Amino acid sequence: PRFHVDGAVVPASEATVSVRDRGFRYGDAAFETLRTYAGDVFEWAAHADRLRATCDLLSIDHGLSDSELRRRIDETLVANDLDDAYVRLSISRGVQPGKLTPQPDVTPTVVVEVDALPRGGLEGESVWDGPATLQTVKTQRVPDRAIPARAKTHNYLNGILARLELRIDGPDGPETTADEALLLDADGAVTEGATSNVFFVDDRALHTPSLDGPVLPGITRSVVLDLAREERIPVNEGRYTPDDLRSADEVFLTNTTWELRPVSKVDGIEVGGGPVTPLLSKLFDARVEGEYY
Ligand code: PLP
Numbered sequence: 001p002r003f004h005v006d007g008a009v010v011p012a013s014e015a016t017v018s019v020r021d022r023g024f025r026y027g028d029a030a031f032e033t034l035r036t037y038a039g040d041v042f043e044w045a046a047h048a049d050r051l052r053a054t055c056d057l058l059s060i061d062h063g064l065s066d067s068e069l070r071r072r073i074d075e076t077l078v079a080n081d082l083d084d085a086y087v088r089l090s091i092s093r094g095v096q097p098g099k100l101t102p103q104p105d106v107t108p109t110v111v112v113e114v115d116a117l118p119r120g121g122l123e124g125e126s127v128w129d130g131p132a133t134l135q136t137v138k139t140q141r142v143p144d145r146a147i148p149a150r151a152k153t154h155n156y157l158n159g160i161l162a163r164l165e166l167r168i169d170g171p172d173g174p175e176t177t178a179d180e181a182l183l184l185d186a187d188g189a190v191t192e193g194a195t196s197n198v199f200f201v202d203d204r205a206l207h208t209p210s211l212d213g214p215v216l217p218g219i220t221r222s223v224v225l226d227l228a229r230e231e232r233i234p235v236n237e238g239r240y241t242p243d244d245l246r247s248a249d250e251v252f253l254t255n256t257t258w259e260l261r262p263v264s265k266v267d268g269i270e271v272g273g274g275p276v277t278p279l280l281s282k283l284f285d286a287r288v289e290g291e292y293y
Pocket of ligand 1: 033192193194195196197216217218219220221254255256257
């Protein structure tokens with residue numbers, strides 16, 4: 001593969017960043033995970049907006065326009081001859097003297113990584129193998145007093161700790177007790193997965209934790225809410241407990257690469273299937289098909 005580093009496309013083996021880069025030293029960086037369908041970035045404007053919001057929160061004034069960032073993504077896709085792809089765009093504050101306090105002069109390190117992805121949706125193959133199992137963990141998604149959950153920064157230690165909680169020793173090495181970790185807030189309310197937003201369906205109404213809580217505003221989350229509203233499915237954004245999920249008719253997760261991923265178990269308790277997840281999945285697929293192919 002070929003990646004984009006600081007303005008140039010280079011072989012992945014030569015795509016390196018300085019050990020003095022603040023992204024490496026402090027996690028002082030923002031990123032977006034995107035995907036393309038038929039060579040076109042899904043919901044580019046929404047991703048560009050979220051990235052700008054994250055950079056504003058961190059005061060990373062990288063000086064690159066949305067169209068310049070998009071140009072670098074497109075250049076990387078062309079260099080790898082990819083149409084249906086995973087894309088990661090990272091922007092760190094760059095190399096600065098060894099002081100924690102950021103200096104005003106930002107020399108951003110901008111990296112674009114890409115990889116092939118299956119087409120997804122009902123017609124294609126999914127990224128995931130089967131429905132997910134979901135498990136509540138002790139690691140918390142904290143409210144906005146520290147690193148705001150709404151910012152997609154390189155500080156993913158919280159998510160890593162959550163995923164590590166799922167790891168157990170098996171006979172042939174480490175195994176996981178569930179596919180995704182479910183993080184609660186300090187009051188025990190459901191927030192989201194380590195890399196996904198969570199939804200559940202009860203009596204045909206769709207529920208997802210509100211963005212008032214410590215939740216990343218997922219691009220897929222927002223598309224799914226749109227589709228549900230268009231379909232006149234009752235939608236509620238609120239505060240929920242893990243029990244609400246365990247007793248729900250349907251539970252599913254969303255993120256850019258998974259799209260909609262059904263959940264088969266929450267904390268070991270089977271979740272029944274129902275019509276709403278496949279319906280929303282079909283509508284999502286139709287929207288991708290209509291807009292990108
Ligand atoms: N929540 C977290 C913590 C994430 O890391 C992600 C994506 O990686 C999501 C939610 C889903 O966001 P999106 O739909 O924009 O991929």
